[in-house]
Amino acid sequence: MLPNANAPQSKPEAGVLFVGIDLGTSHTAIAASNGNRCSIDSIVAYPRDVISQKALGKDKLFGAEAWRHKHACDVYRPMQKGDVKYAELDGALNRDPARQQQAVRDLMQHVLQLAKPRPDDLVYAVIGAPAQASIHSQKALLDAARGVLDCVMICSEPFAVAYGLQFLTDTLVIDIGAGTTDLCRMHGSLPAPEDQITVSAAGDAVDRKLFELLKAAYPEASFTVNMVKGFKEKFAALAKVDEPVRVTLPVRGVPREFDITAQVRQAVESIVPEIVGSLHQLIGDYDPEFQAAMRNNVLLAGGGSQIIGLDKAIERKLNELGGGRVTRVQEPAFAGANGALHLAQDMPAEFWQQLDA
Ligand SMILES: Nc1ncnc2c1ncn2[C@@H]1O[C@H](COP(=O)(O)OP(=O)(O)OP(=O)(O)O)[C@@H](O)[C@H]1O
Numbered sequence: 001m002l003p004n005a006n007a008p009q010s011k012p013e014a015g016v017l018f019v020g021i022d023l024g025t026s027h028t029a030i031a032a033s034n035g036n037r038c039s040i041d042s043i044v045a046y047p048r049d050v051i052s053q054k055a056l057g058k059d060k061l062f063g064a065e066a067w068r069h070k071h072a073c074d075v076y077r078p079m080q081k082g083d084v085k086y087a088e089l090d091g092a093l094n095r096d097p098a099r100q101q102q103a104v105r106d107l108m109q110h111v112l113q114l115a116k117p118r119p120d121d122l123v124y125a126v127i128g129a130p131a132q133a134s135i136h137s138q139k140a141l142l143d144a145a146r147g148v149l150d151c152v153m154i155c156s157e158p159f160a161v162a163y164g165l166q167f168l169t170d171t172l173v174i175d176i177g178a179g180t181t182d183l184c185r186m187h188g189s190l191p192a193p194e195d196q197i198t199v200s201a202a203g204d205a206v207d208r209k210l211f212e213l214l215k216a217a218y219p220e221a222s223f224t225v226n227m228v229k230g231f232k233e234k235f236a237a238l239a240k241v242d243e244p245v246r247v248t249l250p251v252r253g254v255p256r257e258f259d260i261t262a263q264v265r266q267a268v269e270s271i272v273p274e275i276v277g278s279l280h281q282l283i284g285d286y287d288p289e290f291q292a293a294m295r296n297n298v299l300l301a302g303g304g305s306q307i308i309g310l311d312k313a314i315e316r317k318l319n320e321l322g323g324g325r326v327t328r329v330q331e332p333a334f335a336g337a338n339g340a341l342h343l344a345q346d347m348p349a350e351f352w353q354q355l356d357a
Pocket residue numbers: 022023024025026027028042079157176177178179180181202203204229232233234236301302303304305306307308332333
């Protein structure tokens with residue numbers, strides 16, 4: 001985030017809608033200066049032929065509705081990133097990579113409409129991107145935003161979370177998303193590349209692991225990776241659970257109950273070592289005078305922060321390395337978008353990039 005050659009002369013005070021957009025692999029959230037906010041699954045679907053178009057009565061579907069009609073549509077999860085490709089596990093997804101860029105643009109346009117801008121509003125948007133988004137993906141985001149947004153700034157997702165909660169000094173943010181976990185050290189100024197680590201130990205990796213473990217344990221059962229994601233969201237826990245986790249899966253069309261307690265636990269545990277390793281690395285490289293403060297200021301964000309007991313599991317690991325305290329953000333679905341909105345309202349003109357239509 002540096003002063004920009006294409007910056008507007010000044011930032012307008014009226015006739016402008018500021019928005020923060022968290023454009024995630026799994027969910028997209030928007031928070032706007034007119035008080036509107038919403039969150040949807042990052043899924044876009046286009047009816048596959050004239051029949052499906054007639055039946056559905058529209059040419060684009062979004063979020064949960066898009067997924068419901070996946071058999072009648074070409075379905076995109078356009079923000080896919082990280083090492084785990086959902087498309088490999090569900091053949092219905094992302095059939096035509098050339099249309100992914102269009103799907104990103106349509107998704108942005110859709111969430112912007114959900115924020116209800118007035119027709120004549122200029123839209124200034126801060127978009128949260130992964131901590132180490134490559135130049136290529138930043139360019140792809142800007143290209144997708146052209147014609148949808150007027151002025152844009154891209155910032156790292158964990159930075160947006162910390163900014164929104166005013167955790168700006170000696171804080172370490174761990175944002176456990178779907179495609180990636182982004183870790184970012186905050187020291188009172190804009191984070192530099194060496195303050196950030198992105199790893200693929202995140203929600204999609206848990207889904208993939210659980211999918212594979214269940215396939216190995218119960219080869220007779222039929223299920224999709226999306227069903228497995230649902231089991232994880234309902235049952236993922238690192239704390240001791242009293243009740244065994246039982247789910248119903250079809251076996252050659254007949255529903256049967258399976259105990260998946262051990263598999264859920266093993267899948268969730270599989271992402272912890274890499275996250276803690278990166279956390280340790282970022283703390284260990286920091287100024288030794290302030291390491292203790294940072295250790296006690298670990299902020300856990302993103303959908304994956306809802307894994308029951310994950311905060312305590314990370315604290316236990318930190319204790320082996322000198323102690324620490326982990327706090328979970330209150331609203332994981334909106335923490336990134338809220339922070340991005342605060343940034344949009346605070347950042348002066350020179351940091352913005354004006355987009356030509
Ligand atoms: N209750 C829950 N328990 C465990 N995991 C959950 C829960 N709710 C959501 N998740 C997982 O959190 C992940 C989504 O998190 P989030 O919405 O922060 O990701 P994202 O911002 O879309 O992804 P990314 O930041 O990687 O682009 C998904 O893998 C989802 O399955």
